[in-house]
Amino acid sequence: MDGVSIIPIHGKTPRIHDSAFIAPGCRIIGDVEIGADSSIWYNCVLRADVSRIVIGERTNVQDGSVLHCDPPKPGDPEGSPLIIGDDVLIGHMAMVHGCTIEDRGFVGLGAIAMNKAVIGSDAMLAAGAMLLENKVMGARELWAGRPAKKLRDLPDTAVAGMRAGVVHYTENARHHKGAIADLDD
Template sequence: MSPLRALGDSDREKSPRLGQGVYIDPQSAVIGDVTLGDDSSVWPMAVVRGDMHRIRIGARTSVQDGAVLHITHAGPFNPEGWPLTIGDDVTIGHKACLHGCTVGNRVLIGIGAIVLDGAVIEDEVVLAAGALVPPGKTLESGFLYVGSPAKPARQLTDKEKAFFRYSADNYVKLKNQYLAECQQS
């Protein structure tokens, strides 16, 4: 079965839209109203589920193994719902959960981190492994955030800021290797 799944309804069909050079592992699921930017990658057992609202993922963003990306539907308790928007050059660590939030550009989401509805992570942020960003919280640019709830630990160094692009480039190279192997078989 393909990891890409369209959702049909009486008004329109919602199908994932892929940029150039996108890699989606066959053991992952990308469902519904999802857009993946150029050179992005979705790794094994990750779930990107835009079934009741939209998900937009920027270029050179990697969704690593076991990550769950979802939205909040519009309803009586939240008339607008919460889409999920992720910028460019973002690395989403293994088993992270992003739910109805906004993530800027050049962000590292640590392994097992959780980001909840309405939260905003600005550009150039590191969210530590296991951290929890509660609903509606904003993480300001340029800091490492740790804990539950996530709090700023310190400002990022220039070396750490350079790592954002390194990590994105590294996953682009890796997904290119996977795509080349898929074409050979």
């Protein structure tokens, strides 16, 4: 993976499924697991040096996003790993830190999700929103603002749009992977 940094630390090496697309400029460090057909787009940083980052299948982390976690500490023996499910969309320049994003969750452009927050299945954290620590978004909810608050439940059309986005990014990642491979020939 030319132009990609895969860095082991503290005896932990990133585990990336062969079908995943990792774009040039990415930095993937430590206890990171990336599932089948997921894509990590240009210039993302995934730093799991103090806990773990788990990314499911067909999930995309778009350009310039930063993913991190928090270590165990007194009163919090689990710390704040970052757990991301299947078919998740994470928009450009998002900051996702020590939270849980359930299957088919959505994080908008430039949004922030903090430690121990939960983004439910088919839920959307709007562009630019900040989901504070320990806040829990229910399934199919739209949250927006700084700090983020629930605006409404998502209609079927919005959920269908997010699912179409997953299909688009999965296919587009294959095209980018092929284009990069052609450069190496």
